[in-house]
Each structure stands twice: as C-alpha cells, then as structure tokens.
Amino acid sequence: MQKPEIAIVGGGPAGLSAALSAVRQGAEVMLIDRDPALGGQLVKQTHMFFGSKKEYAAIRGIDIPGQLMAALEEDGKGKFAPVLNTTVLGYYDDGVILADREEEQAMLIKPQKTIIATGAAEKMLPFPGNDLPGVYGAGAVQTLMNVYGIKPGARVLMIGAGNIGLIVSYQLMQAGVEVAAIIEGAPKIGGYLVHATKVRRAGIPIKTSHTIKEAYGNKSVEGALICSLDENWCAVPGSELDMKVDVICLAVGLTPQTELLWQAGCEQKYIPELGGYVPLRNEKMQTSLPDLYVAGDVACIEEAGSAMVEGKIAGLYAAADLGYDENVEEHYSSFARELEELRGGPTGAKIKQGLSRLNGGVEQC
Amino acid sequence: MLEKTGVPEPEQIKKITPSEERLQKGPVAVVECFQNIPCDPCLYACRHGAIKEFEDINDLSVIDHELCNGCGLCISECPGLAIFVIDATYGEEEGLIKMPYEYLPLPGQEEEVNGIDTEGQAVCSARVIKVQNTKALDRTPVVTLAVPRQHLMRVRSFVRKGGE
Amino acid sequence: MRIEEHPIIDFKRGKPVSFTFNERQIQAFEGETIAAALHAAGVRVLSHSHNLKRPRGFFCAIGNCSSCLMKVNGVYNVRICVTPVREGDRVEMQEGRGDIIAKA
Numbered sequence: 001m002q003k004p005e006i007a008i009v010g011g012g013p014a015g016l017s018a019a020l021s022a023v024r025q026g027a028e029v030m031l032i033d034r035d036p037a038l039g040g041q042l043v044k045q046t047h048m049f050f051g052s053k054k055e056y057a058a059i060r061g062i063d064i065p066g067q068l069m070a071a072l073e074e075d076g077k078g079k080f081a082p083v084l085n086t087t088v089l090g091y092y093d094d095g096v097i098l099a100d101r102e103e104e105q106a107m108l109i110k111p112q113k114t115i116i117a118t119g120a121a122e123k124m125l126p127f128p129g130n131d132l133p134g135v136y137g138a139g140a141v142q143t144l145m146n147v148y149g150i151k152p153g154a155r156v157l158m159i160g161a162g163n164i165g166l167i168v169s170y171q172l173m174q175a176g177v178e179v180a181a182i183i184e185g186a187p188k189i190g191g192y193l194v195h196a197t198k199v200r201r202a203g204i205p206i207k208t209s210h211t212i213k214e215a216y217g218n219k220s221v222e223g224a225l226i227c228s229l230d231e232n233w234c235a236v237p238g239s240e241l242d243m244k245v246d247v248i249c250l251a252v253g254l255t256p257q258t259e260l261l262w263q264a265g266c267e268q269k270y271i272p273e274l275g276g277y278v279p280l281r282n283e284k285m286q287t288s289l290p291d292l293y294v295a296g297d298v299a300c301i302e303e304a305g306s307a308m309v310e311g312k313i314a315g316l317y318a319a320a321d322l323g324y325d326e327n328v329e330e331h332y333s334s335f336a337r338e339l340e341e342l343r344g345g346p347t348g349a350k351i352k353q354g355l356s357r358l359n360g361g362v363e364q365c
Numbered sequence: 366m367l368e369k370t371g372v373p374e375p376e377q378i379k380k381i382t383p384s385e386e387r388l389q390k391g392p393v394a395v396v397e398c399f400q401n402i403p404c405d406p407c408l409y410a411c412r413h414g415a416i417k418e419f420e421d422i423n424d425l426s427v428i429d430h431e432l433c434n435g436c437g438l439c440i441s442e443c444p445g446l447a448i449f450v451i452d453a454t455y456g457e458e459e460g461l462i463k464m465p466y467e468y469l470p471l472p473g474q475e476e477e478v479n480g481i482d483t484e485g486q487a488v489c490s491a492r493v494i495k496v497q498n499t500k501a502l503d504r505t506p507v508v509t510l511a512v513p514r515q516h517l518m519r520v521r522s523f524v525r526k527g528g529e
Numbered sequence: 530m531r532i533e534e535h536p537i538i539d540f541k542r543g544k545p546v547s548f549t550f551n552e553r554q555i556q557a558f559e560g561e562t563i564a565a566a567l568h569a570a571g572v573r574v575l576s577h578s579h580n581l582k583r584p585r586g587f588f589c590a591i592g593n594c595s596s597c598l599m600k601v602n603g604v605y606n607v608r609i610c611v612t613p614v615r616e617g618d619r620v621e622m623q624e625g626r627g628d629i630i631a632k633a
Contacts, residue, residue: 034592036613046537048444048505050404052422058406058442060503060537121593133573133586140590140610148565149532149540174468174536188368193400194445196371201522203485206371219584220573257593305403345401345423469536504537 004030004081006318007097007111009088009260012040013304014296014311015117016068021315021331023076025324029315030111031080032099034087039065040119042304044142046174047167050192051305051342061304062146083107091116091264095291113291113318116261117311120254120275120297125159128214134221138168138251145175153247157224158182160251161206163191163303168251169199180243183210183226185233192347213240215248224248256298264292273354275301280358283336284317285310293318302351309339372483373397382518383430383451392435392452392461395518396426398445410442437463441505451517460514461494464521465505471496472508472525480512480520489516491523530569548618563609563620564590564597575599575609576622599623 006022008015011033019029037043045061056064072080085102091114092098099107122137124130134153136144138160141152156177158169161184169179182199187209189196196206213225213235228239255276258268267280267288279287279294286293295314296307313335320328343351367373383393394415396407401423408416408426415433416426437450440463452461472478472493480491491510498506512520532540543559550567557566564587567575574584575597587597592611601607602619605627609620 050402050444052403053406053409057404058444062538122589131578131583131585133575133584135588137589140588143590144565144568145532146538148561149535149538149542150565150569151530151532175532189371192402192445193367193371194398194447197373197397197483198446200371201481201483201485203481208369220586341422342403344421345403347402348423467536469534
C-alpha cells in the first residue's frame with residue numbers, strides 16, 4: 001500500500017496547480033491521472049486563454065501543462081510523483097483509494113490528505129436520433145481534431161452557444177471543417193461575445209432560440225431538423241429547417257464528476273448555477289470530510305483560470321493542514337484576491353450567487 | 366443585439382471609432398470588445414501606455430487614440446482576436462487594416478481577396494499587403510489588407526477569391 | 530480524414546501501424562486510439578443497440594460514456610476510445626454484452 005502525504009486525483013489544470021502549490025509548501029504529492037499524459041482538457045485547447053496576464057492569459061491552453069510540469073519538476077524534486085494511465089475507482093471509509101493501473105495489478109493508496117480534481121463530463125441532449133453515429137460531444141470533436149489530427153466530419157451542426165460551442169466551432173473552421181450553424185435554445189448567446197463575433201465573421205450563422213427536433217440518417221447522421229422556440233421554449237410550428245450535416249456536436253453543458261465524493265460521503269447540494277450537484281466546501285476548498293479537498297470543475301463548472309486558482313488554494317491547505325504552513329495566510333490572501341478578480345464581473349456573478357446559495361447565504365470563496 | 370447575434374451594433378462600433386482628425390495622423394488601433402469579462406493581456410502588450418489602466422480586470426479595454434501609434438503589438442495578444450489597426454493615410458482612395466488571421470492557407474503578398482464584414486458578408490475587394498507570422502506572434506499571424514477607405518471599420522476578415 | 534496542415538498544431542504522427550477491423554486491414558499511426566484510427570478510416574458504426582439493433586458510434590471519446598465498446602484481441606467490452614492502437618490488433622464489432630467469463 002502506497003502512503004503519500006497528499007494524493008491528487010486528476011491531472012488537469014486544477015490538479016496540476018494543486019500539486020505545484022503543495023510541493024512548494026514542502027509536502028510530498030502523488031498525482032494520479034487516467035490518461036497517458038497530464039493536462040486534462042488543456043491538451044485540446046488551441047486557443048489563447050483569457051483572464052490575467054499574471055496567470056496564463058494570452059497563452060494557448062495546449063502550452064499550459066508543459067509550463068506547470070516544468071515548474072513541478074523544478075520545485076517538486078523528490079516530492080512529486082505523477083502516476084499515469086491509472087484510474088481511481090473508489091475512495092473508501094478507511095480513507096483508502098483503490099486505483100486501476102492499466103494491465104497491472106490494482107493499486108491501494110492511503111494518503112493523509114486527498115484532493116479530488118476530476119473535472120466534469122458532457123451532458124447529453126434528448127432528441128430522436130441522438131444515438132446515431134455522428135452525434136458527438138464537443139470534447140470528442142476536440143479530441144479528434146486537436147489531439148489526433150482527424151476531422152470529425154465534413155459539415156457540423158453545433159448545438160450550444162456557450163464558450164465551448166463557440167470555441168469548438170472556431171476550431172472546426174481551423175481544421176478545415178464546415179460549420180453549418182450554431183444553435184442555442186436560450187434567447188441570448190451564453191459564451192464570450194468576442195468568440196461569437198469571431199465565428200460570425202467566419203460566416204457561421206448563430207441562431208438563438210433554436211433547438212434540434214431530430215437527427216436522421218441511415219447508418220449515421222445525414223441531417224437534422226431544427227426549429228425555432230417561442231418565449232416559453234416551445235417549438236414554433238412551421239419553423240423547421242433541414243440541415244444537411246454529417247456531425248451533430250453537443251455543447252450543452254457540463255456536469256461535475258462527483259462520483260468519488262458521493263462514495264466518500266461528502267455533503268453535496270444541487271446548485272444549478274454551479275453545474276448541478278457540487279460538494280460543500282469552505283474557503284480552504286476543504287469538503288465536509290476534513291481530509292478531502294476539491295478544486296476545478298468538480299467543485300463548480302467554471303473556467304480553467306479559476307480551476308487553477310482553486311487548485312492552488314486546495315494544494316496550499318492540504319499541505320498546511322499537514323504542518324507545512326509557512327506563509328500560508330499570505331499565499332491564501334493572494335490566491336483569494338485572484339479568484340475575486342476573476343469573478344468580479346457579470347460573468348462571475350452567477351458563480352458567486354451559486355456559491356452563496358451553496359453555503360446557505362454566507363458568501364465565501 | 367450583440368448578445369443575440371454576435372455582431373456588434375453600429376452604435377457600439379461608432380463609439381470606438383477614432384475621430385477623423387486622429388485618423389488623418391496615421392495608423393491607430395481599435396478594440397472591438399464590448400463585454401465585461403475578466404481579461405487583461407492587451408494592457409501588458411502596449412509599449413506606449415495607450416491602453417488605459419484597468420481598475421478591475423473585468424473593465425472594458427479603452428484605447429487612448431492620442432497615445433496609440435498603431436504599432437499593432439496588441440493585435441496578436443488579444444485572446445478574443447478583437448483588436449485591429451487601421452490606417453487612413455495609406456493612399457488617396459485606400460486605407461490599410463491589420464487583422465489577426467488564424468487560418469490556413471495564409472494568403473500571399475499582393476493577392477486579391479474579398480474583404481468580409483462581421484456578418485461574414487463580402488464587402489469589397491482587398492489586396493494583401495503584408496503577412497506577418499513570426500515566432501513572437503505565437504501562431505496568430507497578422508495580415509495587412511488594403512481596402513477602399515470607406516470600409517476601414519467594416520472589413521474584419523477575408524476569403525480567397527474563387528470560392529473557399 | 531486526417532488533417533495535413535493545421536494553423537496551430539504540428540501533428541507529429543507516430544510510425545505507421547496496421548490492424549484489422551472485422552478482418553479488414555486498416556492503416557493507422559502509433560499514438561492514435563483505435564476509435565480515432567477507425568474514424569479516420571471512415572468507420573463510424575462501432576456496434577448496434579442490444580434490442581433494436583440501431584447503429585451506434587462513440588460519443589464522448591474520452592472513456593466516460595461506454596458507447597464505443599468493441600472486442601479487441603479476443604477481449605470484450607474494450608473502450609476503444611482510450612485504447613492505443615497496436616500493430617496487428619484484431620478489432621471486431623461485438624454483438625450484445627459479450628462474454629466476460631474466460632473459457633477453460
């Protein structure tokens with residue numbers, strides 16, 4: 001049985017940032033990820049990030065894991081151990097983690113503190129024909145295009161005009177794939193408007209108050225019927241449009257992957273603004289179980305920038321609570337300020353509202 | 366409405382358009398970002414202090430056109446690809462637009478293209494004057510187009526002639 | 530279906546490998562997953578639903594959703610979207626839930 005001081009489940013932006021923060025405090029960290037490489041969803045983000053230049057703004061997502069890993073190699077000498085191709089299957093009552101290592105025996109790990117940074121999974125949308133080959137999640141389309149360099153198809157219907165729908169549409173154009181339209185059920189575009197402007201000048205129509213009625217095709221997607229919605233989100237009769245596409249890409253939201261937290265017995269609450277069921281946490285990103293911390297999309301659906309700052313806080317306190325508490329107040333103040341800045345505008349207001357509801361009216365982190 | 370269509374309204378564009386007096390002095394940058402989102406790289410990109418200091422990271426980026434010399438360093442730093450440099454002094458009938466362009470193939474110098482507006486509609490014929498694609502631009506090439514002067518605040522991208 | 534030139538990414542393909550899908554030879558590159566390699570070869574239908582036999586393909590492509598299960602080298606229920614392709618792999622469409630009890 002392995003007994004690291006801190007185990008971090010998930011090597012995406014939150015997990016990597018947590019690891020860096022923890023090793024800098026002096027703690028020993030084991031970072032476990034199910035993929036063959038670290039970076040989580042960052043490895044597919046070819047676009048420049050927003051946020052503060054002091055963090056990773058104007059740097060492409062794909063370049064961020066390399067920077068974090070270089071820092072980990074430098075600051076984590078002898079203290080940082082990445083464990084790849086390993087899926088954490090459970091977190092048990094006795095604080096033991098069971099992990100499945102590809103083609104090897106299962107691993108048992110008993111850390112003193114654990115940070116869960118497992119991110120989120122894509123939501124599905126119910127409509128007739130949604131099981132046809134060619135109906136793909138936005139992450140799947142990004143994986144094919146940006147990781148394996150393979151076109152998902154020839155002509156795509158994008159469902160969802162949040163940041164993911166807008167960005168992936170832009171990336172499809174960059175990969176040489178036509179985007180027939182972006183449709184969005186809400187009356188307004190949910191993502192950053194500069195992303196929307198970028199795809200409009202590329203000639204991609206954005207149809208708000210529209211939804212998909214059905215997908216059709218013999219062995220795979222050959223087309224879709226879309227229609228417009230009235231102010232009650234009901235289909236407007238006679239408004240159907242036939243879109244000839246071979247890929248229907250769903251970018252309809254993310255759900256935190258909280259399975260391990262449920263199993264561990266963390267208190268969770270359903271907060272729509274934060275993406276669904278999310279764990280209760282304090283300003284240290286500590287859950288109702290004192291040895292379990294969270295960071296990133298599993299804590300609330302937001303941006304990679306905030307995921308990284310939450311990771312820094314979780315890593316800081318997981319280490320500090322083990323006694324590695326040098327300058328903890330100073331570091332925390334600076335991280336909290338960064339998070340407050342990122343959430344200071346209208347786009348962050350929803351998150352703050354959700355967090356306020358989560359904590360029963362007491363606004364924290 | 367920008368929130369419905371993704372296309373900036375004429376009033377929004379007018380607000381960030383430099384004065385005719387300033388346009389006659391030489392190239393100048395315009396920032397077409399109208400939403401309060403947490404973002405500040407443009408502030409750090411400008412060497413001339415032409416971008417007003419933010420009080421809050423969510424503030425809109427405002428360019429002081431008197432301090433801006435149109436160098437264009439900010440173009441490839443904007444994650445939203447929302448900054449353009451226009452030069453109304455290029456010629457009698459023509460002006461120049463410098464724009465970010467992250468597609469392939471990149472056009473060749475002197476190539477004739479169709480200038481397109483924020484709705485993706487072809488507006489005019491345009492001529493490629495320069496294509497910059499240095500390492501410092503980190504894969505956001507900057508293309509300079511010559512367009513009829515009246516389209517300087519309209520053309521924001523282009524397509525190759527002969528259908529692409 | 531493979532992208533030759535990309536404005537941001539330089540795709541460095543691994544060495545060429547070949548495998549079979551339902552006994553058809555398919556060319557791929559080391560580093561690709563079986564799902565990616567099949568998709569590049571134009572194979573979209575990976576299985577059929579148990580009762581109505583409706584065609585199925587992958588959905589999430591990162592190992593979450595179980596849409597892509599196939600039989601690989603005799604082993605059923607392999608998530609091909611997270612399984613790297615290897616030279617000589619025998620990939621077959623599986624019908625139904627597959628047999629997970631090893632035969633003596």
